[in-house]
């Protein structure tokens with residue numbers, strides 16, 4: 239959720255922190271701040287709002303030093319104002335701390351410290367930790383030992399970096415539940431919540447795991463557990479380049495990532511389609527195929543857009559593999575003490591690999607004895623590392639808060655999985671080869687849809703002032719209706735609901751009038767006739783109809799006010815195509831409403847807190 243950067247070296251820490259925070263701003267942008275240590279003095283600058291406010295302050299009052307910490311905040315405790323912005327110091331201004339996560343027992347810590355004379359100046363949980371560390375530090379212990387002693391009393395989650403006024407040679411970082419990665423440099427080291435803040439300095443990184451502490455100096459990084467056991471960490475190399483996290487000439491990351499989808503869908507299939515055998519190969523879960531084939535049930539847990547992918551996974555697997563599938567919101571699964579049949583396999587679907595609810599669902603499924611497989615985009619992420627096995631999306635960094643290319647890559651991977659399992663069950667080679675060839679054609683079909691973006695932009699112009707939208711679909715396109723509605727609401731702030739089209743008559747049809755745009759996903763498939771009846775019902779009540787239809791369908795134009803065509807494909811592959819116009823529709827409407835599509839209000843790219 240929050241962006242975290244720490245630097246120690248011989249360069250200008252302020253510039254490095256600010257550049258790093260800008261790359262992380264998409265993770266949370268309620269406020270931003272830095273702390274620079276120089277000659278025993280901790281200088282703190284923090285501003286509410288986006289990075290631009292902090293930049294302006296630093297232009298007026300520049301600060302220089304070679305060690306510092308920086309933070310962009312997504313507020314959990316305390317309003318997003320200057321007082322509650324990070325970094326936070328202790329009452330005696332001996333240490334400065336930045337934090338991502340939630341200190342669940344912060345109130346009891348505050349009560350105990352207040353009795354010892356500490357005063358609290360903010361509404362945050364983080365300040366309690368700053369004072370607790372200070373309490374241990376003042377007795378002459380090392381900063382590392384003070385941090386570990388304090389954290390041993392903390393309940394909750396944290397990704398923190400700490401510096402002390404009298405130790406210019408040390409940063410101490412620690413994580414439990416909120417990601418931290420250390421960049422290993424020459425005479426300098428950098429720590430961040432995401433590799434995108436590190437990649438311009440070094441590609442050599444080590445990922446912290448839960449309850450690990452990093453003692454970072456200019457010359458090295460010592461990693462140990464909170465109870466002081468040394469940990470030997472592999473140094474890994476970041477797999478992508480800096481330009482992949484730049485906008486590449488597009489006005490917004492979201493548009494860039496929508497336009498990347500022909501390539502990212504191809505990358506999700508690269509090396510995984512076996513044309514001659516008419517099947518798929520997924521090396522990451524090769525050793526788990528038997529578990530999957532003989533599982534009495536396959537579970538999916540995820541959040542948001544990834545939950546929509548999981549719903550499509552349910553249709554795919556039950557349709558092609560005939561194994562029972564259950565899909566749950568991770569946030570519900572983790573707390574309802576689910577019944578998991580022996581031999582069940584659980585998938586966790588996630589772009590970031592850091593979503594707290596999904597990580598908790600993974601751990602709960604493991605505690606219940608299930609094999610847990612991950613479908614994830616971020617290499618080395620916590621969920622990727624804690625899954626028993628998994629499949630990477632290879633979609634490259636997704637910076638826009640609204641997930642687009644990750645969704646189509648997730649659905650592509652789930653289609654490959656279903657093909658693989660179906661071919662080990664009762665699907666014959668000829669059918670498999672037909673599917674493989676159709677999947678190979680998907681990137682150019684997506685390109686064709688993207689070429690029609692002006693048509694979609696014109697439709698957006700007509701409806702961008704609407705106050706409500708309905709999205710309706712059936713079968714494989716019911717989850718697409720949900721995803722289309724989520725895209726619109728999260729970046730344009732228009733209320734939008736997705737529904738199974740048949741559900742209209744059970745209530746939502748009362749909403750229909752000339753002010754209600756209704757988006758139908760109405761491709762030529764087994765549900766087409768039924769959808770056409772639903773369109774008639776809406777038409778009869780003066781609803782405004784936008785239809786996503788199959789190229790060559792000349793009938794639907796008789797009923798719909800607007801038609802956006804997508805190329806024909808196999809029914810179970812239509813979601814990969816039908817979501818594209820809905821992504822663009824949401825994008826253009828949001829732009830026309832003056833919304834910040836890459837950093838929508840109240841949101842963050844990765845929800846690493848409950």
Ligand code: AGP
Pocket residue numbers: 541542543544587588589590591592593596639640641642728842843844845
């Ligand atoms: C989707 O556009 C949203 N940003 C959000 O719903 C997201 O899909 C959800 O938070 C899950 O994130 P994950 O895939 O990284 O786990």
